[in-house]
Amino acid sequence: MNDLASVGVPGRILREGPAVRAALRRAAPALAAYAAIRLLGLAVLALWSAADGKNWHTLLTARWDSLWYTRVAEQGYGYAVQLPNGDVHSNLAFFPLLPWLERGLSALSPLSPADAGMAVAWLASLGAAWALYATGERLHGPRAGIALAALWAALPVGIVQSMAYSESLFTALAAWGLYCVLTGRWVCAGVLASLAGLTRPVGAAVVAAVWITAVVTLRQERAGGVRLRTALRKHRGMPTGVLLAPLGWCGYFVWVGVRQGSATGYLDVQGGWGNGFDGGVAFGAFVADLLSGPGFAAGLGLVVGVGLLVWLYVRGVRRGQPLPLAVYGGTVLLLALTAKGYFGSKPRLMMPAYPLLLPLAAGLAHWRPAPRRLVIGLVAVGSAVYGAFWLNGSGPRDHLPVTPTGRSRSVPGAPGETSRGARANDG
Secondary structure (H helix, E strand, O other): OOOOOHHHOOOOOOOOHHHHHHHHHHHHHHHHHHHHHHHHHHHHHHHHHHHOOOOHHHHHHOOOHHHHHHHHHHHOOOOEEEOOOOOEEEHHHOOOHHHHHHHHHHHHOOOOHHHHHHHHHHHHHHHHHHHHHHHHHHHHOHHHHHHHHHHHHOOOOHHHHHOOOOHHHHHHHHHHHHHHHHOOOHHHHHHHHHHHHOOOOOHHHHHHHHHHHHHHHHHHHHHOOOOHHHHHHHOOOHHHHHHHOOHHHHHHHHHHHHHHOOOOHHHHHHHHOOOEEOOOHHHHHHHHHHHOOOOHHHHHHHHHHHHHHHHHHHHHHHOOOOHHHHHHHHHHHHHHHHEEOOHHHHHHHOOOOHHHHHHHHHHHOOOOHHHHHHHHHHHHHHHHHHHHHHHOOOOOOOOOOOOOOOOOEEOOOOOOOHHHHHHOOOO
């Protein structure tokens, strides 16, 4: 059974300076471990890129989706490119919070929007690491919190956390939002869920975690003989938090729908990119094709990887993972595995599913310091090497690439140059 006891305690919001400083001091070892792992990844990337004749800074700020975010920050929405097959790639596919922050930071500092995006990602990733430490500490103790932050930094595609992408920002908002749910800070949870919903489509997972936890909490109170009005007074701020949570996600969907003149406007935009949800049919066919051809080893690796993710999720739930984390982690995993599109980006799409790492972090917490540090160190080295290899190769493309069979052209009425749109998905 999931532990909702802590959800029922309103908990004191950390507004006082001494409380924040104390929490930061406790998190300092986790933040140091996180920063060390990410700096190792950046150092390996810089060396690899130099040997390959590429610029590490360009790889982090000016390729793939980074270019689309920068264009939104500089020119707003309305840009699209049309592929030779007729598909339309519109920048409406990209949620607005990161471009807003890029625009604001670049206006207040000497940074370009692209560099501002990278700065946001770096700062947000530290915020996410702090939230992961706080979550792990609350559930399994300080060592588990440090291990959780370190494991998240050392994911195979952890280099994306240092790119001008939205994953770090989203994970920070989602993790702190779920921590607020765990500690009964419902209004803060609703605000953070709404902001997460302005960052990525998977913000729906944070909304689901807030809503389902609220419903289950009230049902448990009613089952215990507590009247609804009394339960709502006990869980102060719950109605407000529940109402706030979906505003960002729903607001952007509605805005795109109005702009496109269709209730399914955002889904249509994603369909133009070749994205959507088919229950995992396309992904299953992709794996089956690998298993039946020369890519058998890669297909087998995918099957093993998916099996490991499902096992980690089930193990976490069986060990009593709190309901908001179980709902959120399961929803992120489900959305990632059932989406069609560019399958090489699935590891990146699952990066925000940090609750899947909790069983590993809890297990490592019981190890002696030397073996624990050795394992995390080896994983970090592997992540750094793979990240450099990956980013200098195919990279974290979010969508199907623009193929060399023809040049993209601007959709009539769309501002900007066609070359910028084509570069956004070069590999």
